[in-house]
Amino acid sequence: MAKIKIYSAVVCPYAHRSRLVLQEKGIDFDLIEINLQNKPEGFTDISPYGKVPAMSATGYAYAHNNHRVWESAVINEYLNEVFPNPPLLPSSPIAKAQARIWIDFANTRFVPAFSTLLRSSDIQQQEAAKQELYKHLEFIENEALGKLSGNGPYWFGESVSLVDFTFYPWFERWAALKHYRGLALSEEFTRLRQWKKALKQRDSVVAIANSKELYIERYARFATPVAA
Numbered sequence: 001m002a003k004i005k006i007y008s009a010v011v012c013p014y015a016h017r018s019r020l021v022l023q024e025k026g027i028d029f030d031l032i033e034i035n036l037q038n039k040p041e042g043f044t045d046i047s048p049y050g051k052v053p054a055m056s057a058t059g060y061a062y063a064h065n066n067h068r069v070w071e072s073a074v075i076n077e078y079l080n081e082v083f084p085n086p087p088l089l090p091s092s093p094i095a096k097a098q099a100r101i102w103i104d105f106a107n108t109r110f111v112p113a114f115s116t117l118l119r120s121s122d123i124q125q126q127e128a129a130k131q132e133l134y135k136h137l138e139f140i141e142n143e144a145l146g147k148l149s150g151n152g153p154y155w156f157g158e159s160v161s162l163v164d165f166t167f168y169p170w171f172e173r174w175a176a177l178k179h180y181r182g183l184a185l186s187e188e189f190t191r192l193r194q195w196k197k198a199l200k201q202r203d204s205v206v207a208i209a210n211s212k213e214l215y216i217e218r219y220a221r222f223a224t225p226v227a228a
């Protein structure tokens with residue numbers, strides 16, 4: 001039986017991040033689906049913030065026996081250290097720092113703009129979030145993929161990394177943003193579109209991919225469609 005347990009929810013992009021890393025590294029794990037509308041009793045014993053993803057590990061050597069880890073970015077770094085192959089962070093200190101800057105950018109800038117655009121019912125807020133998100137896409141296109149990626153296809157070139165898996169879940173859900181808010185990933189984002197295509201074809205991504213229809217259906221409750 002697997003010793004790593006991941007507490008997840010199928011539509012949660014944060015849990016998707018950690019499941020991609022587990023998949024990519026071929027780690028044996030048990031997946032526990034949490035109903036976020038009706039969380040099981042005692043869930044905060046495992047996930048103190050009451051959120052997914054959360055991870056527990058039992059039965060390993062002393063170093064991580066009975067340990068709990070939460071927060072997707074932290075879980076991913078933990079998994080990368082404990083299961084070093086394939087490595088999902090660059091090895092040089094400066095490249096590692098850059099990877100962490102982009103993970104922070106995802107968490108503090110990109111994801112909040114995406115969420116506000118999808119969830120807000122206020123048209124002005126939506127418009128502001130759309131502009132913000134567009135600016136972030138330009139920044140990724142030019143500053144990340146245009147400079148760090150070289151000939152790509154991933155954030156750091158030929159090797160896939162935690163940064164790719166940190167952003168990808170939101171791009172898999174882009175169909176919901178397009179459907180409800182009319183924001184397409186337009187042709188001008190050449191590098192981003194190539195990046196998305198390359199990731200979409202990876203075995204780890206294919207193994208746990210959901211359909212556009214599922215996201216459109218599941219996000220309906222957050223995104224009341226704007227009247228035409």
Ligand SMILES: N[C@@H](CCC(=O)N[C@@H](CS)C(=O)NCC(=O)O)C(=O)O
Nearest residue numbers: 012013014036051052053071072073
């Ligand atoms: N910063 C957290 C965010 C996790 C998060 O917000 N998860 C959502 C689902 S996508 C959740 O569990 N929400 C339940 C709740 O807040 O009660 C991470 O990166 O893991």
